Amino acid sequence: MTTLVINGGSSNDYADMLPELAAGMVVFTQNPLPAPERYAHYEHVADCESAPYTELAALRMASDPTNPISFEHVLTDNEYGLERAGRIRDRLDIPGQSEASARVFRDKALMKDVAAHGVSVPAFARLDTFPDLLEFIAERDYPVVVKPVCQGGARDIAVLRCEEDLTEFSTCRWRDDLMVEEFVPGEVYHLEAVIAPDFRFIATGRYYTSCLEVFSGANSGSVLLHPREPMAARLADFFDTLLKVLPAPDVGAYHLEVFHTLDDRLLLCEVASRVGGARIPQLIRHTYGIDLKETWFRLATGLPLRAEPVEAPVVVHGEISMTPRAGRVVAVPGPPPFDWVAEHVRTLTPGDHSSGPVHSASNVCWTIVSGTDSSQLMDRLHECEGWLDVHLEHGAPELTP
Template structure:
């Protein structure tokens, strides 16, 4: 067995060799992994995380190759060449931007795991919405505007605001909430300056609070899933100076069973009989409207970013990245404590949530100290004092992140909002004139990969 990893993250949180060795809770014994471990990684993500670029003696991979960014057009051909050279039998990819390439490689080489057709419903937002709607899951009215005129026609039918996004986008990068005709014309002029295109989607704006459901599917069955609710607007990452709180829903919240049921219908629609996508994490985003409707925004066939994986581990004791890594490598999965054979998903052990602050441009004068309360399950800083940082480039570009727990959602919210206020009070960033703040990168959080 040999594994190729497409890695678009910092390395610290992804000890692939240890996970493949089975050095993780829930496995009966450690079985050292003896196959090749080939990693094709993104230099920009490593450097933005403040990590040193690993030299030959600094990693335990069979082969490590770096590109400045995995968006480089040469990456697919090089990944195929590495796969053939090292006789790769399994391909692993955790980032939303890489799952389609991983699927193409598996298909080209005839390997186990998800192929392109299995991934497409989770990556192509137009296909996703069509399949969901056929399963009686409500989605916003939408179209794929090949031309600016088609986008204008859609807005004429549905009014403002509208949302324009990339069909395969993530992290809210390039997403525009367009409020009026003038803003629409300016956006269309940029979008279609080179002529017709088929990679954009325009949809009617859905009012309400955004919820998300995160879970783990093992061999086609959801073994654990739970809903949360963003207490902020994802698209406001560039203008939000305060703490952004995200909270799980209580077990007796009326929304909880409705959200879980909606996501199960959606998964069934996007992963039909015969799908090779059998064991995977998922991250679904759903609007809860003022008139009490649930409207699917998007769903991804991988784990959520930010610190959603850490929140999930707090809820269930399940490390999603470990499960997915070993599943994609064709290895036995860690035992899921409390799982039964009757098909019933696990129930959470407590409530949890996260509080985030976004980067903003300037000189970092001071950062908050790490909190020491027992209920704080993790705290992360993505900049250093004395560093000049750029503004947030997407909804995943955090300055700080913390995960907490509590017996109830209300108590969890109280704790996280108090912690968020302390984090803001302990942070000082001094604005610099002109574009000086853009000259040196700050640390980059693990991508939130909001669909």
């Protein structure tokens, strides 16, 4: 059985997640993976998520006149590889998510066009030209959010709150992949799911702060909701309704973000057909005892699960990530001294230089805590954040000559 893997992350171990398939895996990866000798074919491709080399190589392998490879599965953990994986499946008639399905989950404007047939979405418009933005603002007023339709990690997003912001935005180079939508005040929730025939896993959570606030220096994080919390059921119902109108594959993983408005409505922020990023997988592992990627990939390849999710967790978990500031890192604290701290990781060390946050998950260190529900988790994250802030030290930004 030959499995094509298009990998983005640096910590994925496909041979560990799928030992039954490792010897037949053809792996193309953007980041080096441990022990590549375990795979049938392994190539480190520096720009794997953007360059089409993987498609060329896989199609050549499949059509080799002397020794053609018959791929039975195509796996990718990388959002930027979803459409590429879909094209390969379509071309080689391999089961799984098609290119057309992947595009709906990647293109945020197309996504909202389709999703609006089932759930509420913010007012939005695709931007072909700058006057399209002026027209949207004239109709909707400020604030508005301008963002690329296929970007991730809250990169390259602009919030325009006034005419001065618009003027500043107009001095930036125009892009052909932009959309605009109304700014939605309120909280942002997220939902993580793996769905397959005869299998359904859903976990819900709330972001500690807005992903956009990270670029203003705020710390980021998330708390899981206990399944008994009322909002958990509301989010699950929203997801079920949404999935009915989207071209979802038979086996899929999903990361859904939902606005909870000040007048208690739920609006779609966006949904991706992959596992949630940042520390969401760690929160799921601590709370439900499963690895989201392993669960997704084993179901997608027809393998039995090695772990079943906990149905009624005793505690849930939350995470706080300390956002880096521009300059030299002077001191990074160890674990906060609380018995409800479950895990603490330092991603930068004293002496490292930082340019500040480059995406919504940028951090100096992160800490996972446990609690009975999301309310207790938020209280503990506030306490944890205060302790970390006292013990974390950045130097002054370096002056450019």
